[in-house]
Amino acid sequence: xxxxxxxxxxxxxxxxxxxxxxxxxxxxxxxxxxxxxxxxxxxxxxxxxxxxxxxxxxxxxxxxxxxxxxxxxxxxxxxxxxxxxxxxxxxxxxxxxxxxxxxxxxxxxxxxxxxxxxxxxxxxxxxxxxxxxxxxxxxxxxxxxxxxxxxxxxxxxxxxxxxxxxxxxxxxxxxxxxxxxxxxxxxxxxxxxxxxxxxxxxxxxxxxxxxxxxxxxxxxxxxxxxxxxxxxxxxxxxxxxxxxxxxxxxxxxxxxxxxxxxxxxxxxxxxxxxxxxxxxxxxxxxxxxxxxxxxxxxxxxxxxxxxxxxxxxxxxxxxxxxxxxxxxxxxxxxxxxxxxxxxxxxxxxxxxxxxxxxxxxxxxxxxxxxxxxxxxxxxxxxxxxxxxxxxxxxxxxxxxxxxxxx
Numbered sequence: 001x002x003x004x005x006x007x008x009x010x011x012x013x014x015x016x017x018x019x020x021x022x023x024x025x026x027x028x029x030x031x032x033x034x035x036x037x038x039x040x041x042x043x044x045x046x047x048x049x050x051x052x053x054x055x056x057x058x059x060x061x062x063x064x065x066x067x068x069x070x071x072x073x074x075x076x077x078x079x080x081x082x083x084x085x086x087x088x089x090x091x092x093x094x095x096x097x098x099x100x101x102x103x104x105x106x107x108x109x110x111x112x113x114x115x116x117x118x119x120x121x122x123x124x125x126x127x128x129x130x131x132x133x134x135x136x137x138x139x140x141x142x143x144x145x146x147x148x149x150x151x152x153x154x155x156x157x158x159x160x161x162x163x164x165x166x167x168x169x170x171x172x173x174x175x176x177x178x179x180x181x182x183x184x185x186x187x188x189x190x191x192x193x194x195x196x197x198x199x200x201x202x203x204x205x206x207x208x209x210x211x212x213x214x215x216x217x218x219x220x221x222x223x224x225x226x227x228x229x230x231x232x233x234x235x236x237x238x239x240x241x242x243x244x245x246x247x248x249x250x251x252x253x254x255x256x257x258x259x260x261x262x263x264x265x266x267x268x269x270x271x272x273x274x275x276x277x278x279x280x281x282x283x284x285x286x287x288x289x290x291x292x293x294x295x296x297x298x299x300x301x302x303x304x305x306x307x308x309x310x311x312x313x314x315x316x317x318x319x320x321x322x323x324x325x326x327x328x329x330x331x332x333x334x335x336x337x338x339x340x341x342x343x344x345x346x347x348x349x350x351x352x353x354x355x356x357x358x359x360x361x362x363x364x365x366x367x368x369x370x371x372x373x374x375x376x377x378x379x380x381x382x383x384x385x386x387x388x389x390x391x392x393x394x395x396x397x398x399x400x401x402x403x404x405x406x
Contacts, residue, residue, distance in 0.1 A: 002157050002275040003282040003371055003391065011144035012162045012173045015198035016040030016238025020138030021150040024131025026124060027079025027117060032150035034131040036100070037074040037194065038139055043238040045071045046207035047112070048214055050231035056083035057090040058113040059230060061097065065109040072110040074194065074234065075100055075132070078153050078179075082115040082123045083229035092123045099129045103136060116179065116192055116230050117153055148177040151192055154400055155181045159271040161264045167253045170243045172199040174260050178268035182277040182401060185222040185305070193218065193233040193268055199257060200239035202247045209261055210235040217265035220297075221389045223276040224397075225305040235261070273389045278396030281313055283389065284374040289339075290384040295332045297386050299377060302330035304390035313373065313392035318364025320349040327377060339380030345373065 017039060024034035039045065047066050049059050065071065075096060082089045093113045101108040115123070138146075148158035162175040176195030201209070214233055239245065246253050274282050285304045290296035303309055303326040312319045323342055328335075342350035345367035349359050367373060 003279055004274050006157050006159070006271055006274050008145060008148065008158055008160045009162050011160050012164055012175050013141045014173050014175050014196045014238065016043060016240035017196045017198075017236070018139040018141050019143035019147045020135040020140065021143065021146050022131050022134040022138060024077065024135075025127050026077050032146060033078045034128065034135050035076045035147045035150040036132070036135045036139070037147075038104075039072055039196075039236055040238045040240055041072065043070070043072075043236055044201060044203040044206045045112075046203070046210040046235045048210060048233050050228060052227050052229050052231070054084055054229045056081055056115060056230045057085055057093040058082055058115045059232060060090065061093045062112040062114065062232065065097070065112055069107060069109045071112050072106045073100055073104060074112050074114065076114040076116075076151050076192065077123070077128055078151055079117040080115060080121055080123050081117045081119045081230050083119045085120070085122055088122055092125045095125055096128060100132050103133060112234070114192055114230070114232055116151065119229055144175055144177060147194075148179075151177065151179040153179065153181070154277055155179055155275055157275055159268055159275065161267040163260055163264065165256065165260050167199065167256060168243060170241060172197060172241050174199070174264055176264050176268055178272060180272040181275050182223055182397070185225045185227050185301075191228050191231055191272075194236075195234070195261070195264055195268070196236040196238065197257070197261075198238050198241035200241075200243050200245040201237040201257065202245055205246060205249070205254065206235055206237050208249070209258055212258065213262045213265040217262070217269040220387060221269045221273050222301060222304050223273065223391060225301075270389055273391050276391035277400045278394040278398075279391035280371070280394050281392040282372045283313060283391060284372075284387060285390065286374065286376045286385065286387045287379065288376070288385040289378040289380050289382060290386075291382040292384050293386050295330075295379070296384050297388065299327055299330040299332060299379065300386060300388035302326045303375060303377070304388045307393060310390070310393035313368065314394045316365060316368040318344060318349070318361060318368045320344070320364065323375065323377075324350060324353075332379065335379065335381070341378040341380065343374075343376040344368065345370070
């Protein structure tokens with residue numbers, strides 16, 4: 001079960017966005033597994049994608065289409081990643097776009113395809129294509145919650161975030177969904193995330209806003225250290241709520257939109273960690289006192305991805321030696337261990353590189369027993385800092401991934 005509050009909020013309608021979904025039987029029966037987004041003509045669409053050398057066919061095609069035309073539709077299937085599928089997989093992604101284009105009267109390169117699920121198996125293209133018209137028949141502005149469920153794989157709960165905000169007297173909406181629970185250490189975004197607003201924002205700034213907010217949200221989470229072949233994050237601005245288009249970062253409204261998008265992205269990213277496969281605890285790893293952001297992130301990820309630390313967290317075992325081990329192997333150049341401090345919650349466990357003489361096992365165990373735990377590290381080298389979010393490793397993580405293809 002997911003950790004903490006993972007409640008779906010009221011998902012406000014975004015003007016210029018319609019969503020439909022259906023059961024296409026891509027892999028499993030009796031569940032929505034095909035989702036289509038329709039955007040109003042003229043919408044500005046930005047994307048960031050996995051940096052995996054094994055980027056899936058739909059990722060390759062989406063990047064190509066996004067560079068060629070203004071997207072009008074997204075089509076997402078679950079149950080099959082269409083990754084490591086060669087020429088056939090790429091042609092299947094193209095066939096998906098071609099069919100949706102035929103049914104909607106747009107150009108095929110105005111469609112971005114997305115897939116998630118098992119790697120290395122060919123799409124059941126006939127079933128997928130047959131599901132397109134039923135999904136189009138379901139198009140409605142108020143389908144965000146259905147879409148959040150329709151893009152799930154091993155997720156135990158749908159993930160959504162939504163806000164309404166005011167700019168110069170106009171009320172705007174920003175709403176988004178994400179999916180992911182395993183194979184998570186994005187090198188760009190999360191496995192899949194789709195966010196839209198009806199605020200008027202130029203194409204250049206839509207891309208800038210997306211890249212800026214992804215860096216400190218989806219690029220700061222990890223479940224198991226594994227970057228998916230299919231990671232994709234899309235941000236859309238339809239502009240249909242009216243107002244003058246935001247065209248410059250100097251526009252005061254830009255910062256307001258950035259703040260809203262950052263909250264949305266952070267919530268969607270942290271929901272993935274809270275729903276990590278088999279997770280029982282939500283962990284914040286904060287690293288202060290670095291010379292630069294990179295070394296802070298290196299240390300944070302070394303701690304967050306250590307199986308020894310993650311299993312200790314599951315067992316509520318305050319084995320702090322594992323934390324200093326992970327700091328030591330992070331590759332920080334010329335790290336002076338005598339300046340390193342470590343805290344579990346408010347309890348300092350490591351003082352100047354060694355055991356804090358005031359530390360007690362009981363105090364550490366009390367922190368480790370909590371459902372939400374912070375690990376704070378000070379490297380004593382400078383003023384840089386950063387934060388990564390992760391979860392523990394439980395027995396269920398192994399069970400879920402051992403049975404994933406069954």
